[in-house]
Every structure is written in C-alpha cells, then in structure tokens.
Amino acid sequence: MNNQKQITWHAQSAKDVLHSFEVLQTGLSENQVRDRLKEFGKNQLPQTSPKSTVAIFLAQFGSPLIAILVVAAFISVGFKEWLDAGVISFAVLINAVLGFVEEYKADRSLRKLQSFLPDKAKVRRGGAVLNIDSINIVPGDIIILGTGDKITADGRIISSSFLQVNEAALTGESMSVKKDVVPVDIGASIADQTSMVFAGTVVVNGRAEVITVESGERTQIGQISRLVADVEDEKTPLQQQLAVFALWLGGAVLIISSIVFVAGLLRGFAFFDMFKISIAISVSAIPEGLIVATTVILAIGMQRILKKKALVRRLVAAETLGSVSVICMDKTGTLTTGEMSVTEIRFTNGELLESNQRSEIRQILGVTSAALVDENGENPVFSGSPTEIALAKEYWPDREKIGIEKYAELSELPFDPAFKFKAGVYKQNGSTVMFVVGAPDILLEKSDLSDQQRKKMQSVFEEMTERGLRVLLIAKKDLNGQQTEITYDGITDISVVGFVGLQDPLRSNARHTVETAGEAGLKPVMITGDHVITATLVAREVGLLIDESGIMTGLELDKMSDADLIAHIDKINVFARVLPSHKLRIVRAWQDSGASVAMVGDGVNDAPAMKAADIGVALGSGTEVTKEIADMVLLDNNFQTIVEAIREDRTIFDNIRKMIVYLLSDSFSEVVLIFGAIILSLPIPILPAQILWINLITDGFPSVALTFEPPEKGVMKDPPRNKKAPLLDAEMKVLIFIIGLFTDALLFGIYFYLLGQDLAIHHIRTFIFVALGINSLIYIFAVRKFRSSIFRSNPFENLYLIAGVGIGFVFLFIPLVVPYFRNLFEFEALSVTEWLVLLTLALFQLVLIEIVKEIFNLKRNRQLGEYQIKVL
Structure with missing residues (x-):
C-alpha cells in the first residue's frame, strides 16, 4: 500500500483508490488485515488515561483560599479554638468533595466520545462477506452499507445505488446528502465530498460499497475527538477572581496581623496575649464562610436554573453565564x-390547500412513500431520510381514509440524485396509474403543460423557494393499462397535481x-x-x-x-x-x-x-x-432558556458580592478597632474569644441566608460582566470602607468615653461586643439590595434572611444570658439606656449605607442609559 498522508481520496477515481490500497474487489486477505492492524492499530477513537480518583480529590486543595483556610484550621487547633477549627475544616471538606464530584464527571466526556462508533460492520474480505467488530476495520477494507447502517470509518465510495447519508452529527446540516462514485473537486469541503462517507454518520437510503481510507483517530470524527482532548479546561472567571482575592486577602491579613502583633509588643503588651489577638484577627478576617456560602449560592442558582428547564452539570460553571457576551x-x-416537516401544500395555480383539501396529494405521498413506519399505537416511529419522514408524517393521519392499500405496485424508480425524482406504476381497480414526486424544475419539463401554464407554475415554485422552502412537485399520469415498466428518461406528459413545501422550521x-x-x-x-x-x-x-x-x-x-x-x-x-x-x-x-x-x-x-x-x-x-x-x-x-439562565447567573454573582461585602465589612471594623486601641496604649476593646464568637454570628446563618436572595429588578439591564473585572468593584470597596470606618469611628469614640467613666473593662467589652453583633445583623438588610433601597423593597422577600438574622440574635444573646457562657466570655449585663444607644447606632449606620447606595444607583442609572443608547 502506498504510504501517503493527506491524500485527497475524494478527488480520485474509485479504481485509483483501490490501486493505492492494493486491494481487489474481493477485499483484503487475512495477511493484509493482520499487517495493517499492526501498522494502523485498532479502529477506535483516541484513548486517554483517566485521572485517578485520588489525584482528582487532591487537586481540589490547590486553591489559594483553601490553603489559607487549612493553615488557619491548624493554628486554631494549636490554640484549642475547637469551634473555629471545626467550621474551617468543614468548609474545606465540603469544597473538596463538591469539586471532586464535578471534575470526576467532566473526565467522562472524552471516554463518552470514544464509545461513539458502532460495534459491528459488514465487510468483504477474501471474497466473503463477514460481520466483524468495527474495531478491527483497517484502511483498505471494503465496507458494505445499507439503509439504516451507521458508518464505521471514513471511506471512498466504489459503488452505490441511490445512496443518501445523514451527516448532521458531523457537518451540522440537517438534510441528507446524496452520494455516488463520481470524484469531486480537490478543494471541496467535507460537506461537499459526495464521493466519500465518514465515520459516525448514518445511511438513510440506498446501498453502497466503500473502501476504508482512514480509521480510528485519523477519521474526521477521530480528529474531532483529538480536538476535544487537546482543548485545555480554563478556570472560570469566578475561580480566577476568587484566587486573586484569596492572595490579596491572605497578604493583607498577614501584614495587618504582623503590624498589630509588633505594635502591641512595642506598647508593652504581653507576648502571648498579642499572639492570641493576632491569631484571632487573622481567623476572623479570613471569611471561612465564603467557600461554603459560595458553594451554596451556586447550588441554589443551579436549582433555580433547573426550574427554568436548564441543567447545569458543573457547579462552578454555574457562574460563568453571567459574564457571557x-x-x-x-x-x-x-x-x-432539527426536523424536516411539510409546512405548506399548494395547488397548481399557487392556491394554498387547507388540510381537508389535501386528500389526493396525501394519497400519492402515501403510495410512493419510502419511509419505514413502526406502528406503535398512537406514537408511530418513522425511519428513513428526513424528507421521506416528513412526507410520511404528512399523509399518516389520513392513511386509512385515502386508501393506500388499494394500490398494488407494478414497478418503481427509487429517488435518484442524478434525475432528482422518484416514480412508480400502480394498479388500482383495473386501472393503471403512474405517480411522480421530485424536483419541480425537472418535472415541469416532463409535464403536459403549455409554455404559458409551465411559466405560471414555475413562478409558484420560485416564490416558495425564495421563502427558504424545499419544494417537491407531485404529478401523475393515467396509463390505461398500456404500460407497466418505466425508465427515468421515458417519463413524459405527466399531469401536475400540486407542490409540497418542506422546511426545517424555526422554533x-x-x-x-x-x-x-x-x-x-x-x-x-x-x-x-x-x-x-x-x-x-x-x-x-x-x-x-x-x-x-x-x-x-x-x-x-x-x-x-x-x-x-x-x-x-x-x-x-x-x-x-x-x-x-x-x-x-x-x-x-x-x-x-x-x-x-x-x-x-x-x-x-x-x-x-x-x-x-x-x-x-x-x-x-x-x-x-x-x-x-x-x-x-x-x-x-429552548434558546429562551439560555437568557433565563443568564438572569439567574447574574443573580448568583450579585449574591456572592453581597456576601463578601457583608463578611469583610465586619472584619474591617474589628481590625481597625483593635489596632487603634493598641496604638493609643488603651486596653484591648474585645478579646480573642469574643472576636471568634462574633465571627461565628456573621459568618454563620445570616451570610448563608444572603445566598437565597432572588434576582433584583434591572439585573438584565446591566451589560455582561467583564470576566477580567475584579471580584469587588469600586462601589463595593467604598461600602466596606464606609461601613467599617463609620462603625470604628463611633465605637472607638464610645469606647474612649466609657473608659473615662470608670466602668469595668469587662462591662465596656460587653458593650463593644454587642455593638459589633447588632450592627452586623442590622446592616445586612441594606447589603441585600445593591440596586434599590431597603425602604422600597419587600423585607419579607427572603424569609431565609429573616430566619438567619433571628438565629444570629439568638447566638448573640447566648453568652449574654446563659450564666456558663457569660462567665466564660467575661460579660456583664447592660442597662436599658445602653441597649437603646446600641440600637440607635445600628439604625443610623443603616441609613448612612442607604444614602451611599442611592448615590451609586444614580450614577449607575446614568451609565446604563449611555450604554443602552450605544447598543441601540
């Protein structure tokens, strides 16, 4: 065999191709098959070694944020902070398990493609026809194809009869392609190589013998499989942004904790006390609830998208739609x-025929039908070419009424691509009739019409074609028993009955x-x-x-x-x-x-x-x-489902941002408050254990409840999210700064004032603890809506948030009310006046945040107006 590469087999004659592969019409010999199996290998798609289960699982710990959380968990264990260690470890484990499940499923996609070829194939070898495993087909094998066969390798046609192949799976074209032995232009595309057949496509009509020219990964579908294998999975925008955010946060926490630690030592604080405070600040500043809450947000978003009839198969990919442009x-x-169907039937004068006017045309379609129908009660199964299936579905409801069974076939001319029509002679009640179905431009020339009549019908045909329809002409001829045998060239003087318009209709x-x-x-x-x-x-x-x-x-x-x-x-x-x-x-x-x-x-x-x-x-x-x-x-x-999924996806990203703003605002307040006290050589305003308890309140139920926020009005008016944009934009950072700065300024002023009132430090720390807790549980209602004011939204729209805040208050009061925890945290009872002051501060902060949001919304609406004008 000539060992050539990239040979344009479609442009060569069948005889030359047989000669190139050194094969006779009787097929390959056993020795040739054995040698070629060694040379070319099995007829299978590229095989890749699947990742091991352990490797997939361990890969989940490569995230920078996960690494930070793991270190924080070990530090918490070292200082016997069991609660925080447990929460962090649980977050890490949940993320690893979910990531493992996602990647394990993704790894199956290539192996699914590898099983796409059929199991058996009919070949001619050594003069005998054999039914072999398709995996053993080699270049040079002669494959025998018939209607309904799935093609097992790329081949050059060496003989054919009315062959039509559905190549939609390969080329995307829904109509079947007519194939024959005639060579085509050397520069023809895959879709135009009518002398070739390709692995993975299906024979819908006719029969053929082809010589295998490519097998396995060298076939067209094999090259597609290789393309799939070669495409590297890139991180989604959220993965990239979370990675950058984690690095930034980790560096910031390390620097701030170190500064606090060193400043405390320089101000005379005990080494161990400062070390514990630094660790508490570090653990508090790292929002361990971020990973779990992000996972919950994505999972809830997936469920919402599923209700819109879209199944998101990869959890992290649920956020990608929001950045799609x-x-x-x-x-x-x-x-x-994706299915051919009859969209209209017209009479010879162009008149559109209603359903009750189509009996004669349906009768001809039924008598001449080449489609196979498996009668399955009210749901028959049709097989054949897309055109034949469409025609069969047109006549099938009237099959009993139009009397198809009364016609006995005397002779038939199957559809031939060269002549572009099919015909048959039938006997019915002693009379003989010929029915013809095919291309109007061909059959009009064979009609009994005058030139003027033919011109009018030509205009009907052209008008239908210009509207994107595939048009078939339906004709007949009474033979009066004089003729039973017909030929393609011998058909003349036929009477036109009407036109059938077919289309792969738009949704x-x-x-x-x-x-x-x-x-x-x-x-x-x-x-x-x-x-x-x-x-x-x-x-x-x-x-x-x-x-x-x-x-x-x-x-x-x-x-x-x-x-x-x-x-x-x-x-x-x-x-x-x-x-x-x-x-x-x-x-x-x-x-x-x-x-x-x-x-x-x-x-x-x-x-x-x-x-x-x-x-x-x-x-x-x-x-x-x-x-x-x-x-x-x-x-x-439904393509509409994509748009609805994008709406939900934008909500997913919105909710992730809301959660980050909420978690970081509280951490920012704690850090600045402690750092200010150390710089001024004041007693520490809040102890490490108290910091961690506040951390539990904010990182727990309230933040998770934000994940259930429904889509905001106007979310689909925003332009697509830039996948390179930072996770937190300028507005989010300003909100975090304002919330933290306002809280710190007020609390630090109150703290300084209370120190001058000769109150016990435990009492003052109780006040600061409650202030931080109440503030975080109140301003979450402002954070839940970026595009509208809390005063113009339904407070009960997210009942999970109401419940989450309620649980947060329960956790806030436990160390204040339960004696065991009160002694453990060294808290004291607060007066009614102090509680009123705390509530007033929280509400004042809420109003301030709403004012800032309103300023941002005015700016955003102005930018949206400019964007929409640009789009229009």
Whole structure:
C-alpha cells in the first residue's frame, strides 16, 4: 500500500483508490488485515488515561483560599479554638468533595466520545462477506452499507445505488446528502465530498460499497475527538477572581496581623496575649464562610436554573453565564427544530390547500412513500431520510381514509440524485396509474403543460423557494393499462397535481429570543454547516442579519489569518458552510478579542468548540457526547432558556458580592478597632474569644441566608460582566470602607468615653461586643439590595434572611444570658439606656449605607442609559 498522508481520496477515481490500497474487489486477505492492524492499530477513537480518583480529590486543595483556610484550621487547633477549627475544616471538606464530584464527571466526556462508533460492520474480505467488530476495520477494507447502517470509518465510495447519508452529527446540516462514485473537486469541503462517507454518520437510503481510507483517530470524527482532548479546561472567571482575592486577602491579613502583633509588643503588651489577638484577627478576617456560602449560592442558582428547564452539570460553571457576551449557536436544532416537516401544500395555480383539501396529494405521498413506519399505537416511529419522514408524517393521519392499500405496485424508480425524482406504476381497480414526486424544475419539463401554464407554475415554485422552502412537485399520469415498466428518461406528459413545501422550521420563539438576548447586551452568532442561502434566510428571519456583509463562509474563513479574524469577528453575525475546526477557531477568536463565549450545539461536530468555550451548552435532544461535554443542558431545547439562565447567573454573582461585602465589612471594623486601641496604649476593646464568637454570628446563618436572595429588578439591564473585572468593584470597596470606618469611628469614640467613666473593662467589652453583633445583623438588610433601597423593597422577600438574622440574635444573646457562657466570655449585663444607644447606632449606620447606595444607583442609572443608547 502506498504510504501517503493527506491524500485527497475524494478527488480520485474509485479504481485509483483501490490501486493505492492494493486491494481487489474481493477485499483484503487475512495477511493484509493482520499487517495493517499492526501498522494502523485498532479502529477506535483516541484513548486517554483517566485521572485517578485520588489525584482528582487532591487537586481540589490547590486553591489559594483553601490553603489559607487549612493553615488557619491548624493554628486554631494549636490554640484549642475547637469551634473555629471545626467550621474551617468543614468548609474545606465540603469544597473538596463538591469539586471532586464535578471534575470526576467532566473526565467522562472524552471516554463518552470514544464509545461513539458502532460495534459491528459488514465487510468483504477474501471474497466473503463477514460481520466483524468495527474495531478491527483497517484502511483498505471494503465496507458494505445499507439503509439504516451507521458508518464505521471514513471511506471512498466504489459503488452505490441511490445512496443518501445523514451527516448532521458531523457537518451540522440537517438534510441528507446524496452520494455516488463520481470524484469531486480537490478543494471541496467535507460537506461537499459526495464521493466519500465518514465515520459516525448514518445511511438513510440506498446501498453502497466503500473502501476504508482512514480509521480510528485519523477519521474526521477521530480528529474531532483529538480536538476535544487537546482543548485545555480554563478556570472560570469566578475561580480566577476568587484566587486573586484569596492572595490579596491572605497578604493583607498577614501584614495587618504582623503590624498589630509588633505594635502591641512595642506598647508593652504581653507576648502571648498579642499572639492570641493576632491569631484571632487573622481567623476572623479570613471569611471561612465564603467557600461554603459560595458553594451554596451556586447550588441554589443551579436549582433555580433547573426550574427554568436548564441543567447545569458543573457547579462552578454555574457562574460563568453571567459574564457571557457572545452566544454562538448552530442553526440546526438550535434556532430550528432539527426536523424536516411539510409546512405548506399548494395547488397548481399557487392556491394554498387547507388540510381537508389535501386528500389526493396525501394519497400519492402515501403510495410512493419510502419511509419505514413502526406502528406503535398512537406514537408511530418513522425511519428513513428526513424528507421521506416528513412526507410520511404528512399523509399518516389520513392513511386509512385515502386508501393506500388499494394500490398494488407494478414497478418503481427509487429517488435518484442524478434525475432528482422518484416514480412508480400502480394498479388500482383495473386501472393503471403512474405517480411522480421530485424536483419541480425537472418535472415541469416532463409535464403536459403549455409554455404559458409551465411559466405560471414555475413562478409558484420560485416564490416558495425564495421563502427558504424545499419544494417537491407531485404529478401523475393515467396509463390505461398500456404500460407497466418505466425508465427515468421515458417519463413524459405527466399531469401536475400540486407542490409540497418542506422546511426545517424555526422554533416558535427564535426571533423573540434573539431580540431578548440583544436587549441583555448579548451578541448571538449563528455558526452552521448549511449553505449560505439557507443560513441567510434563517438569519434574516430571526433578526440576526441586516445585510450580507455580516455573513462569512468556511472557505472565506480559511483565507483569513487569526489576526484578521480577530479584527473582524465582531462584524460577523453568521458563519455558513463551516467545519468543526472552523467552529473551534471562531470561538477562540471571540475569546482572544476579549469576549466570554457560550457555544450551543447538539451534534458531535460541535464538541470541540463547546469544550473550548467559556461555557458549552447542549440541547436536550442532542447527542449523548455533547451532553456529557456540556456545562449546561437545555432540557426543553429552548434558546429562551439560555437568557433565563443568564438572569439567574447574574443573580448568583450579585449574591456572592453581597456576601463578601457583608463578611469583610465586619472584619474591617474589628481590625481597625483593635489596632487603634493598641496604638493609643488603651486596653484591648474585645478579646480573642469574643472576636471568634462574633465571627461565628456573621459568618454563620445570616451570610448563608444572603445566598437565597432572588434576582433584583434591572439585573438584565446591566451589560455582561467583564470576566477580567475584579471580584469587588469600586462601589463595593467604598461600602466596606464606609461601613467599617463609620462603625470604628463611633465605637472607638464610645469606647474612649466609657473608659473615662470608670466602668469595668469587662462591662465596656460587653458593650463593644454587642455593638459589633447588632450592627452586623442590622446592616445586612441594606447589603441585600445593591440596586434599590431597603425602604422600597419587600423585607419579607427572603424569609431565609429573616430566619438567619433571628438565629444570629439568638447566638448573640447566648453568652449574654446563659450564666456558663457569660462567665466564660467575661460579660456583664447592660442597662436599658445602653441597649437603646446600641440600637440607635445600628439604625443610623443603616441609613448612612442607604444614602451611599442611592448615590451609586444614580450614577449607575446614568451609565446604563449611555450604554443602552450605544447598543441601540
């Protein structure tokens, strides 16, 4: 065999291909098969060694924030702070377990693709026809194909009869492709290589013999599998931001704790006391509730998204949708239903026929049908080419009424791509009739019409075609028993009965969904393997395309450098006639231009691009391969679901930010308060154990309750979140600073005043402890809404928050009321006046925060107005 690479088998004659592989029509010999198995290996997709269970689990501890928490847990154990050590350890364990489950499931996607090929194949070897395991097919094997067969390797057709193949899983094109032995142009794309068949596609009509030219990972689907394997999983925006935040927080805590420790020693405080205070500040400042609460937020968000009929398969990926700015989608099965159907039937004069006027045409469709129907009660199962299935579904409801069984077939001409029609002769009640179904431009020339009549019918056909319909002409001819045998060339003088229009219809809400996505600042992009005309018609119908400058073909894409593509990518709304590698390149070009990309698909051809995208979205009706690879699955196949999922996802990120603002504000107050006392050589205003108890109150139920906050009004008016933006923007940092500064200024002033009143230090520390606790449990109601005032929102909208704050107050009062804990924490009873002062301070702080929020909201609304004008 000639050992050549990248041979364009589709452009060579069948005879030359057989010669190149040194094989006769009788097939390979046993010796040839054995030698080629050694040379080329098994006919299977690339195998990768799965990660070990232990390796996946240990990898979960690589997060910087997790590392900080682990160190904090050990320090807490060393000082016998068992409660804090337990909380931190639990947070670490939960995060590790959930991360392990996510990655373990993700690792299965490639192995799912590896099992995509069928188990058996019919081949000719040594003159005999054998049914062998498909894994043993080698280049040079002659494979015998028939209707319904799944193709096991890439092959060059050497003989065929009415062969049609559905290549939607590979090219994304829903209509079956006519195949024959005729060589095609050397530069033809995969979708145009009609002399070839490809692994993973399905024969829907006819039969053929093909010689295997590529097997295993060298097939087209094998190259897709390799692309999937080669695409590295990148961290999501939230993972990246949490990592940066953890490093920043860890460094800040280390510096602040060290400064407090050194300052205390310089001011004469005992070494051990300062060490305990520094550790308490460190543990308190690190929000160990952040990981657990973030996980809860993501989990709750996933449940909300699930109620919208979208299944998020990866927990951390639940936040990625909020930063999505570009949604790439395949036309077939995404904007369209993915199924051919009869959309209209017209009479010869162009009159649209209603359902009760279609009896004659349905009768002809039923008599000539090549579809197989498995009658299963009220839910029959249709098989065959997409066109034949669509025609069968049209006549099937009237099958008994139109009397199909009365017609006996005398002869038949199956659909032939060369002649573009099918015909048959049938006998019924002593008369003989011929029915013909096929391309109007061919059959009109064979009709009994005058030139004027033919011209009128031609205009009917052209009008239907311009609306994106595939049109079939239905005709008949009474033979009066004079003729039973027919030929393709011998058919003349047929009478036109009508026209049938078929279409892979748009989903009913496709245009509305595209418009909604645009209003949310998202850019929908169609990427399809279909022809330019089809893609253009669909794009215009859904509102994606204004003029033809916004469309690009795969061949045009091949001529562009990566730099040129990135420079022009934002001007292209539709990519047509593309290959799987094109889809991957388009996604990466968008990402290189700074966009966060969601890739929607349903076929194997979408897999590499889906895996490379920031989030891969599969249709529920898609292949198992795409669903395994996807981050999210649309259970109802509804593009609208993506927009709803984005709404929920933006809420997820909002709630994470609210929680961080809440947790850090309290920590900031404690640090500044203690540091100020040390600098002024005053007694420590709050002890380490008291700090940790406050930490338990704020990091516990109230912060977790924030995770249940519903979407705020206006969340979909914001532009997509920049995935490179910091976790905390300027407004969040200002809120943290104001909350902390205000609390510290007031409390420090009160603390200084109380010290001058000759009150016991335990009494003063009790006051400071309660002040910190009440403040944190009150201002959480201001933090829960970024875009609106607490005074204009329903306080009972989140009952979990009410309950969480209630539990927080219970924990606040336990060390004040229960004698054992009161003695343990060295607390004293406060007067009614002191309680009123504490409540007044908390409410005053709440009002101040609302004023700051209102200023920010006025600025945000002005910016949103400018953004919307820019979008429009």
